[in-house]
Amino acid sequence: MEEFAEWRALGRRHTHRGHQIFWRDGGGGPADTLLCVHGFPTASWDWHLLWPGLCARFARVIAPDMIGFGFSAKPRDYDYSIADQADIHENLLRAQGIGRVHLLAHDYGDTVAQELLARDADRRAAGDSSLVIESVCLLNGGLFPETHRARLVQRLLASPVGPLLSTLTTEGSFGRSLAAVFGPDTRPDADAQRQFWLLWCTRHGHRNAHKLLGYMAERRRHRERWVGALREAVVPLRLIDGVLDPVSGGHMAQRYRELIPNPDVVELPVGHYPQLEAPKETLAAFLEFHSARVAPNGIPSGDGVAGGES
Template identity: 70%
Template structure:
């Protein structure tokens, strides 16, 4: 069994709004689950668009060696999770999904590692954590957030042509007719020139996107770009006003959220903690996994403890 098949075979499932959600849980590879209490360190990994929890596979062994427990779900509409056609996909609902997973697993304190679309989910989770903190509610505490390339600020997000097409009036047709070749060209273009995905990588990305007829929902999932504009104040404040330790690790060659987004992050976020990956594109965890893992672990060892 290859690593991709093993990732799926060792996954588990929980139910969100009546739909089955795939997730990986390191605890079931190594004994009884930890819950983020009594010194346990739990990490939640939140993937991006249009991929899935598989994005974390290259970092997984290193993360599992550092944290007591590591969780990573395929959000609804992605990967091996349910992809219902009649469903109101939203960042708010994906945040509900992540909180449901944590609460069902008894996790009360959590660290977050997020990428792309997952960054926006993490921003909403941070906003909710602030509301709980102000209310004296410690039922779910976020202890740190580490972000990889993502559209943290709508004014710096440079959508790809296929994203603009999906978000427009022809979105439903574009979803239905999207070809594998177009998908691979679009996804490959956001990687760095020297760190392109292999043919096998692209094959797996396509399978994750198309499984369960998932590509038909592309125009619904892409609504997150409009959500970012609607909720900009809330989600930017989640970064600029939080006492939670933050780090941004960013592939600077990313045409979507690379160096230009980092410049805006430095302008807005107080005392910004940024690690710039000079020769990397949109997927640091896949293009430069050793550097990315080192940046994540150094953040936790020096700033989080």
């Protein structure tokens, strides 16, 4: 728990719509900025096992806790949306004077990354280079609403009983639900489970679960925009997928191959959290992606967006 406490102690604060957003800032590598976008229901802490390796590669690494998550504000009277979470990331980058960025995203963060990529395409079409996305690497997430196999608890939380169920969530029920999406041999230990729970329930965040889960309906509503952003991307893309994930595992990776031109997919024999279940392999696949397909200035190397199976 000492490392967990240090992660929080070293965090910085950014104000968004009057609310405090926690974020970590690191780096020291030779070049480029990396933005790490976490998933549901966890936080930027998800990246801690990759953090030293990421900081050794990139001059700047930024990882916020989105509003409603982790150590950031969790207001009850708030309109949580993917667009607003994308605003948080863009505003933070602009506040830091960053105009070019690579993305590494997971789960809920994949959807935020899709919206950021769609906005990047809009800016490019308008000749606006004020904020440029240079590459995108995605981990397990609901990229396609038709392949997202929501857990029963997620479906219940998104239903009319969601507000009540949110308040009744316990550490035990939360832990069992989260562990079920990990691979059978890579499930979190008791300390990790405790950390996940603290991230979720601090500031009574668990009471907002039903509101945050509105992203599932948003994915259906904005499918054309968000899937289109991947299909029409002009920057390098890679998917690193834990194929044992019951929510967005091998079946989602197969759909990715069907829909995305020249798909670049790396499959790992783990569950929903590759960065926690197989951190060495995930980091290696991510760094290889940047070495092989992304030049130092963010321009695709070799054959542009074309990729290949790894």
